Amino acid sequence: MTNRDKASFIYVDNSPTKRQSIRHWAWLLWGGLYFVTMSQPSSLTVEAVQLDDEGLYRCRVDFKNSPTRNFQIRLAVVVPPHQLLLYDEAGRDVAGVVGPLEEGSNFTLLCELRGGK
Structure with a gap:
């Protein structure tokens, strides 16, 4: 198991009462995965993509007065032959x-x- 495998989910509460605490937050998760909330929109960046990064990535947004929205992508990594x-x-x-x-x-x-x- 690599360090990147351990990142199963990231929870960020961006409600008005919590926003100040994450305002300037850029977090290095595990060796090249960054979740940045100080830009709009927030983003997850994977630097120097590796085979271990392959898999399903999901973004879930919960609204106070609207239904929850889910988006997902599957990242496929191509490794050239050696x-x-x-x-x-x-x-x-x-x-x-x-x-x-x-x-x-x-x-x-x-x-x-x-x-x-």
């Missing part, structure tokens, strides 16, 4: 120039990626 392998059908590494090949012959190039998401 290795690209090219080889021929016999399993030999292929790099640079391939051939010479006879005209009309077949050539199979296998491409394998390792890592990534």
Whole structure:
């Protein structure tokens, strides 16, 4: 479990009686997640997005005289592969120039990626 996994929810009471206490609040939550209330609108910033940040993010707003509103997004993180392998059908590494090949012959190039998401 990473530190970012521990941030399940953040509760901020922005009612007039509580507003003064959070007026200039910018909170570093866990290694790169910031919840900022001193700007309008308030925001959650994820710096240097990591695979562990992937998941469902939800914003819930409760009003005194109106129904509660919920918004949610799913953050998907793409991780590039760390290795690209090219080889021929016999399993030999292929790099640079391939051939010479006879005209009309077949050539199979296998491409394998390792890592990534």
